[in-house]
Amino acid sequence: xxxxxxxxxxxxxxxxxxxxxxxxxxxxxxxxxxxxxxxxxxxxxxxxxxxxxxxxxxxxxxxxxxxxxxxxxxxxxxxxxxxxxxxxxxxxxxxxxxxxxxxxxxxxxxxxxxxxxxxxxxxxx
Amino acid sequence: xxxxxxxxxxxxxxxxxxxxxxxxxxxxxxxxxxxxxxxxxxxxxxxxxxxxxxxxxxxxxxxxxxxxxxxxxxxxxxxxxxxxxxxxxxxxxxxxxxxxxxxxxxxxxxxxxxxxxxxxxxxxxxxxxxxxxxxxxxxxxxxxxxxxxxxxxxxxxxxxxxxxxxxxxxxxxxxxxxxxxxxxxxxxxxxxxxxxxxxxxxxxxxxxxxxxxxxxxxxxxxxxxxxxxxxx
Numbered sequence: 001x002x003x004x005x006x007x008x009x010x011x012x013x014x015x016x017x018x019x020x021x022x023x024x025x026x027x028x029x030x031x032x033x034x035x036x037x038x039x040x041x042x043x044x045x046x047x048x049x050x051x052x053x054x055x056x057x058x059x060x061x062x063x064x065x066x067x068x069x070x071x072x073x074x075x076x077x078x079x080x081x082x083x084x085x086x087x088x089x090x091x092x093x094x095x096x097x098x099x100x101x102x103x104x105x106x107x108x109x110x111x112x113x114x115x116x117x118x119x120x121x122x123x124x125x
Numbered sequence: 126x127x128x129x130x131x132x133x134x135x136x137x138x139x140x141x142x143x144x145x146x147x148x149x150x151x152x153x154x155x156x157x158x159x160x161x162x163x164x165x166x167x168x169x170x171x172x173x174x175x176x177x178x179x180x181x182x183x184x185x186x187x188x189x190x191x192x193x194x195x196x197x198x199x200x201x202x203x204x205x206x207x208x209x210x211x212x213x214x215x216x217x218x219x220x221x222x223x224x225x226x227x228x229x230x231x232x233x234x235x236x237x238x239x240x241x242x243x244x245x246x247x248x249x250x251x252x253x254x255x256x257x258x259x260x261x262x263x264x265x266x267x268x269x270x271x272x273x274x275x276x277x278x279x280x281x282x283x284x285x286x287x288x289x290x291x292x293x294x295x296x297x298x299x300x301x302x303x304x305x306x307x308x309x310x311x312x313x314x315x316x317x318x319x320x321x322x323x324x325x326x327x328x329x330x331x332x333x334x335x336x337x338x339x340x341x342x343x344x345x346x347x348x349x350x351x352x353x354x355x356x357x
Contacts, residue, residue, distance in 0.1 A: 007346035010337040011317060042297045045289065047157055047318050050337065 003044040011046055015054035018044075023063055023074055024085040031076040034064065127190055128153050129273050129304050130175060135184035137170055137328075144170040145328040147184070152304055154272075157295070159315055160308040161347075162325035163355050168308040169206050171325070172275045175306075176203050189272060199228075202271035206278055208258055212251040216244060216261055223265050235268040238294060242287065256283045263291055267298050274305040280314060292318050313348040322347055324354060 005014050022028045034040070037055065041048040055072060058064045062080050066072050075081065100110040130152040137145040145167045152158055160168050173179040174186055177193035188197040210219055216239065223230050239246055242260055250258060259282045266274065274295075280288045288311075296318055299305050309315055316322070316336055324332040331354065339347055 005317060007313065007316075007348065008340065008344060010340045012337050038297060042293050045292060045296070045317055047320050047336075048296060048301075049155065049157075049320050 012050050012053050016057050024081055028074050030074055030078055030081055032074050034072045129189055132186040133184055135186055136182045138182050143328055154302045154304055156320045157305045157318055159319040159322040160306055161312055161322055166325045167328040169277055172277050175275055200272035202266045202269040202274045204266045204276040204279055210250050215249045216246040227269050229270040231268050235264055238264045259283055267294055270300055272303045276307045278309055280311055288314055312351050316347045
């Protein structure tokens, strides 16, 4: 899987987002063991120290935990993962409403547009 | 932890040109550092001083606490800017040569990397393309278990796919307590793998910071910042 990193934002923040996305979408399932830091760093073509920092942040957030000697694991608490998922969804919605705002739509109008587009797509099928 | 490179007021002058004027620098262990600057800014001179190929006019330079010499050559793996390999030798002979010379050379790793880049060990250096020769040189340098890797323009002559392989080789192979110092002007290609960057211009250090700090504070990539700082 590709790690699409943008060049104008801190790499560390982008790694945190990408790993979080993989956890909530089940690429790294709850309770599973994460690849080693260096392996992940090579896969993403980033510096191992930066990857280490991103993992430490996710550990602090409670999405990962370290078991001494056996490695780093995704949390088994599915509620914590759901919570992260909801936070990410809320963030996407907020950004969507913001962009629609710059086009001059209110959030109600934006919701109308979503409904309309969904209906049109269903008609096509 | 002791700094791998430590220098104070380092000065080196060539006839008619001041290559380094008062460089102060510390590089700790476990870092990948980019030494970035326009042509003629003093990058190669600095690396040559670290290797004892040049002697400073004044100032102090310590590698793992020692002045450059026999002891420091044991812990430094250096990729010079130009080829110094005997071009009548083939790759296998070069590997044997390095094996004899450096106790920390790991032959198996060298052959593994050659295979991954589909380089034939029986090929002579003389018959190789520029890019292939550079790949062989870098493989030889990265197959050592050194404390400090000094790489002078390691990706200049190779294609983008090989560039990715080389960068991954650097991240995957360097020793976690060791450090890597890469001089280059292909910044966009290397900035993802760097911890810190050092901007050098006219023999002086103009900026020294971590990549993520630069991106967070300037909202732009190191490559963009470099183009701004060194606009012609």
